[in-house]
Amino acid sequence: MKPTIRDVAKMANVSISTVSRVMNSPETVVESKRLRVLEAIEHLQYQPNAFARGLIYKRSNTLGVMIPDVENPYYAGLLRGMQDAAVDLGYSLMIVNTDRSKERTITYVENLYEKQVDGIIFASDILHPEYYDIIRHYQIPLVLASTNSIEYDVPSVNIDNEKGAYDAVRYLIELGHRKIGMLSFPYDDSISGEPRYNGFIKAIKEYGLEECATHVTYADHRFESAYKAAEQLFSKYPDLTAVFTASDEFAMGAISFLHEKNILVPDQVSVVGFDDIRMAHMYVPKLTTIAQPVYEIGQHAVKKLYELITEEKVQLYTEILSHKLVIRNSTQEV
Amino acid sequence: MKPTIRDVAKMANVSISTVSRVMNSPETVVESKRLRVLEAIEHLQYQPNAFARGLIYKRSNTLGVMIPDVENPYYAGLLRGMQDAAVDLGYSLMIVNTDRSKERTITYVENLYEKQVDGIIFASDILHPEYYDIIRHYQIPLVLASTNSIEYDVPSVNIDNEKGAYDAVRYLIELGHRKIGMLSFPYDDSISGEPRYNGFIKAIKEYGLEECATHVTYADHRFESAYKAAEQLFSKYPDLTAVFTASDEFAMGAISFLHEKNILVPDQVSVVGFDDIRMAHMYVPKLTTIAQPVYEIGQHAVKKLYELITEEKVQLYTEILSHKLVIRNSTQEV
Numbered sequence: 125m126k127p128t129i130r131d132v133a134k135m136a137n138v139s140i141s142t143v144s145r146v147m148n149s150p151e152t153v154v155e156s157k158r159l160r161v162l163e164a165i166e167h168l169q170y171q172p173n174a175f176a177r178g179l180i181y182k183r184s185n186t187l188g189v190m191i192p193d194v195e196n197p198y199y200a201g202l203l204r205g206m207q208d209a210a211v212d213l214g215y216s217l218m219i220v221n222t223d224r225s226k227e228r229t230i231t232y233v234e235n236l237y238e239k240q241v242d243g244i245i246f247a248s249d250i251l252h253p254e255y256y257d258i259i260r261h262y263q264i265p266l267v268l269a270s271t272n273s274i275e276y277d278v279p280s281v282n283i284d285n286e287k288g289a290y291d292a293v294r295y296l297i298e299l300g301h302r303k304i305g306m307l308s309f310p311y312d313d314s315i316s317g318e319p320r321y322n323g324f325i326k327a328i329k330e331y332g333l334e335e336c337a338t339h340v341t342y343a344d345h346r347f348e349s350a351y352k353a354a355e356q357l358f359s360k361y362p363d364l365t366a367v368f369t370a371s372d373e374f375a376m377g378a379i380s381f382l383h384e385k386n387i388l389v390p391d392q393v394s395v396v397g398f399d400d401i402r403m404a405h406m407y408v409p410k411l412t413t414i415a416q417p418v419y420e421i422g423q424h425a426v427k428k429l430y431e432l433i434t435e436e437k438v439q440l441y442t443e444i445l446s447h448k449l450v451i452r453n454s455t456q457e458v
Numbered sequence: 459m460k461p462t463i464r465d466v467a468k469m470a471n472v473s474i475s476t477v478s479r480v481m482n483s484p485e486t487v488v489e490s491k492r493l494r495v496l497e498a499i500e501h502l503q504y505q506p507n508a509f510a511r512g513l514i515y516k517r518s519n520t521l522g523v524m525i526p527d528v529e530n531p532y533y534a535g536l537l538r539g540m541q542d543a544a545v546d547l548g549y550s551l552m553i554v555n556t557d558r559s560k561e562r563t564i565t566y567v568e569n570l571y572e573k574q575v576d577g578i579i580f581a582s583d584i585l586h587p588e589y590y591d592i593i594r595h596y597q598i599p600l601v602l603a604s605t606n607s608i609e610y611d612v613p614s615v616n617i618d619n620e621k622g623a624y625d626a627v628r629y630l631i632e633l634g635h636r637k638i639g640m641l642s643f644p645y646d647d648s649i650s651g652e653p654r655y656n657g658f659i660k661a662i663k664e665y666g667l668e669e670c671a672t673h674v675t676y677a678d679h680r681f682e683s684a685y686k687a688a689e690q691l692f693s694k695y696p697d698l699t700a701v702f703t704a705s706d707e708f709a710m711g712a713i714s715f716l717h718e719k720n721i722l723v724p725d726q727v728s729v730v731g732f733d734d735i736r737m738a739h740m741y742v743p744k745l746t747t748i749a750q751p752v753y754e755i756g757q758h759a760v761k762k763l764y765e766l767i768t769e770e771k772v773q774l775y776t777e778i779l780s781h782k783l784v785i786r787n788s789t790q791e792v
Contacts, residue, residue: 149483186569194541194553195534195736203528207555211562216569219528219553221541228545235520235550239573347740376740383742402529406681406710408717408742 205422289323539756
């Protein structure tokens, strides 16, 4: 049988409310008692369940949001959706920027725990075992947004990345393009790397364009890296007429490179992005792209987290929202 | 004489540590005592000074950052500078997005207070009296970043906005432009409206181009609004050869409009932005702009707040960092 707060109190020879205080505001408990309680918690491997947490801990009506890179405009729309949903539900958001650093991410989880957030939304990065373990250790309700976990059973809101990429490439093929390349995230990025690459491969195979399968270069998440990847791609395959890029920022990198080489977009090369960030319609030319419903992903993630906090379970574990192809000015028929 | 925590304890007939607990973790104090303490605090108008706060409250090693619009790419660089400085000093950041809503801003101040942040950085918006009053009421150390206050005595880190605008316009004049317009923020925006407009006026007057003073249209902070303002400007003054815009996002709005009218930038019209957001060098054409040292503004704001928290005063109250003109591809000689 799992130990309860009563067992901890008994072993530490203190009252139940003292145990609660040790967990909630340890500075109000004298050290000798505090240490006895902590020892008992460790000895019994006591972990309050979600229900007990609700009784023991005060609700803070605050949700923690962990994003990997505040400079990436992708998160702007996501955060707006989260914020609007949070305000509707009477919650505030605390946003932290992990920089994809493991150390920083773990520190921030501890921080958010100390700040007694009622739950965490972990956005758009890979849920490494270390992250999962510590969030689970602290029993913080967790929802994934724009990402999902294959290893762990965590509620998530995302799109079908493979299908999105497939739709983008099929559109290029339907415009008559036969020499198509791709700027991809690293393949080992299981969130936006592998699935979008697979979508590209699926589309070209389906239309008998297997020779395009080698026309792929890789970049990390940044414009500068995409610019270089475009340079590599076009120096190897100068007669490409179209490129599918795994993000809008990559599309901008490709278009900037082509512009500097005086190659006209879309007249000579068509470019399709992915995401539909705010900048996509501000760019010259406006980007044709796969629109992720980022605002809705943010909104649904908050609602799902709220469901998890208040009902301790969610109806729909893995939620896949629809993307759509938005045709603007960076693509045209061959 | 100002009342102390001892006076509160005496009046409420409780111990000093109970008063401290009421302020720190009220849920650990029985209601009757808690109410007596709160009454005494109100009656005596007790406000712990910064030093007492340090003794009474635990330090959280967390700073709150309030920004007006998470979708505005200007904040990305600012936040990165803040984060790097915070990490160096052993602090974490909690970012909240106020949406320029008074109600939301005040709720967030209360929230950050409850989360026991050690200080707040208020970025890039006008410090309305309501905001100042509540932050002061809670005795939270405060620093302004990318903004400043004329009414209140609050440490700030900013640039010289008037001089920045002046430098941009002088550059256009030196390129030979004589028909120059401006896309401005509303004049009543005392942070980036009035000073940048004044810089424009100063430069054109200095060069005897007074007739340009009417060539101004206004937009709020968004691209869409700048696009419309560009439309107004060029329909009234179709023979302008240059535009100074009060932000890079405005420059993108103007360039998008001109591009759709088949007016070439920079061949027919030169455009200078302001800010040097990350997108400025990703745009087509790359933007000539006034570079704000946003990363450094963020860094310095955190360091100043740290100084204020640890030493209870700052050496340099009003810090003005240098901007610089960055010449790229959106401008050329007439």
